[in-house]
Amino acid sequence: MALIPVEEALALLLSTAAPLGSETVLLEQADGRVLAAPVIARRTTPGADVSAMDGYALRALDASSVPATLELIGESAAGRPYAGRVAPGTTVRIFTGAVLPEGADSIIIQEDTRREGNAITLTEAATPGRHIRRAGGDFAAGEVLLAPGHRLRARDLALVAAGDVDTVSVARRPRVAMLSTGDELVRPGTGAAAHQVIVSNLYSVAALARAAGAEVTDLGILPDTMEATQAGVRAALDGGFDVLVTTGGASVGDHDLIAPALTAQGVDLAVHRIALRPGKPLMFGRSAATRTQVLGLPGNPVSAHVCALLFLVPLIKALQGLEVPAHPELEPARLAGDVKANEQRMDFQRAEIVGHAEGVPLVRALPVQDSSMLRNLARADVLLVRRPHAPAAAAGEMCEILRLED
Numbered sequence: 001m002a003l004i005p006v007e008e009a010l011a012l013l014l015s016t017a018a019p020l021g022s023e024t025v026l027l028e029q030a031d032g033r034v035l036a037a038p039v040i041a042r043r044t045t046p047g048a049d050v051s052a053m054d055g056y057a058l059r060a061l062d063a064s065s066v067p068a069t070l071e072l073i074g075e076s077a078a079g080r081p082y083a084g085r086v087a088p089g090t091t092v093r094i095f096t097g098a099v100l101p102e103g104a105d106s107i108i109i110q111e112d113t114r115r116e117g118n119a120i121t122l123t124e125a126a127t128p129g130r131h132i133r134r135a136g137g138d139f140a141a142g143e144v145l146l147a148p149g150h151r152l153r154a155r156d157l158a159l160v161a162a163g164d165v166d167t168v169s170v171a172r173r174p175r176v177a178m179l180s181t182g183d184e185l186v187r188p189g190t191g192a193a194a195h196q197v198i199v200s201n202l203y204s205v206a207a208l209a210r211a212a213g214a215e216v217t218d219l220g221i222l223p224d225t226m227e228a229t230q231a232g233v234r235a236a237l238d239g240g241f242d243v244l245v246t247t248g249g250a251s252v253g254d255h256d257l258i259a260p261a262l263t264a265q266g267v268d269l270a271v272h273r274i275a276l277r278p279g280k281p282l283m284f285g286r287s288a289a290t291r292t293q294v295l296g297l298p299g300n301p302v303s304a305h306v307c308a309l310l311f312l313v314p315l316i317k318a319l320q321g322l323e324v325p326a327h328p329e330l331e332p333a334r335l336a337g338d339v340k341a342n343e344q345r346m347d348f349q350r351a352e353i354v355g356h357a358e359g360v361p362l363v364r365a366l367p368v369q370d371s372s373m374l375r376n377l378a379r380a381d382v383l384l385v386r387r388p389h390a391p392a393a394a395a396g397e398m399c400e401i402l403r404l405e406d
């Protein structure tokens with residue numbers, strides 16, 4: 001198969017990603033979830049005209065010239081409104097958030113008053129509407145507070161709660177299964193021998209998937225036999241997952257069994273081998289029987305991470321109904337060092353931000369770009385992106401970057 005351009009592959013993957021169903025969750029569990037239905041305010045906020053300050057509620061007419069002295073007739077505190085009316089020549093003590101009493105149309109802050117018993121002398125003139133928050137100034141009952149396809153952030157939760165809404169309809173979390181393959185793989189913390197490799201990419205890929213909203217299940221490590229690989233894939237496909245992610249065994253070596261095992265288990269591979277560095281052996285397709293989306297990531301940990309960023313994260317977002325562009329979300333930057341001409345693969349180089357120039361980051365590629373090396377990936381701030389066949393470029397020229405997660 002020829003190498004497929006990154007953007008073509010991403011568009012193909014996203015074209016198969018219809019949003020999953022929805023579920024209703026309590027607001028306490030809604031953090032990070034994607035709305036499947038609009039949130040509609042059930043109340044008007046503020047519910048009444050209220051004071052924005054601690055002070056005195058009065059008729060502005062009574063204090064248009066100062067000093068003026070008014071008679072204190074009561075108090076309005078937040079949650080305990082004053083039941084009477086502010087008649088000419090009178091005032092009501094009021095606190096922040098308390099309902100404006102009937103008859104009053106202005107607030108004088110307490111710093112601009114003197115009190116002697118029930119005589120309140122105002123030292124600042126009043127203007128109508130001063131320090132009053134109007135009913136419905138934030139939003140009114142029946143208004144759409146948030147639209148479907150919106151991912152709930154901390155500040156959205158406060159808005160939903162303020163609308164007197166305690167449950168929300170959200171997209172179901174995509175269920176993602178992870179299968180690691182390779183005789184050499186062992187878990188961290190087990191004292192791996194020299195010929196063994198720690199299953200490191202499981203942790204970065206699962207973390208990216210969870211951050212994008214998925215529920216991740218680790219289905220373990222498979223040995224490099226066709227029998228075990230097929231049995232592992234079959235069990236995963238039968239497990240009710242929306243997405244199966246395999247790592248390793250994606251390339252062309254004698255022990256790279258994923259593509260034939262997937263095909264034998266009824267997965268139609270739409271893409272295998274992409275014009276991408278790192279990540280050329282990436283494959284994806286769909287099980288004809290279970291409709292599970294299958295993503296086969298390369299084993300090299302940097303390649304797996306970059307492929308997960310470019311393909312798995314958008315897929316998980318799209319399955320929750322989020323709007324996802326069919327291209328990597330690149331940002332402008334400036335080169336801090338020279339770069340060579342690129343060949344046919346879109347190249348994502350680990351790079352550092354070394355400063356800023358004319359409003360954009362100044363980036364320098366790290367000297368080692370081996371796709372097995374994790375220290376440079378952890379050290380990198382961004383990926384410096386080189387388009388296919390981009391000509392050589394010199395320090396100071398514009399370039400493009402992809403943000404790594406914070």
Ligand SMILES: Nc1nc2c(c(=O)[nH]1)N[C@H]1C(S)=C(S)[C@@H](COP(=O)(O)OP(=O)(O)OC[C@H]3O[C@@H](n4cnc5c(N)ncnc54)[C@H](O)[C@@H]3O)O[C@H]1N2
Nearest residue numbers: 180197198199200201248249250251256280298299300303
């Ligand atoms: N003749 C060719 N050889 C290779 C090609 C090629 O086009 N022709 N492509 C190379 C590229 S590019 C990559 S990337 C790798 C990816 O190959 P695989 O997906 O088949 O990965 P493995 O061979 O299974 O493993 C590669 C490397 O990564 C380690 N590994 C595997 N799984 C994990 C894991 N879960 N966590 C950490 N490390 C893992 C594995 O031990 C190997 O060292 O193929 C090139 N070869």
Ligand code: MOO
Nearest residue numbers: 278279280303371
């Ligand atoms: O594409 Mo491989 O992922 O270069 O190492």
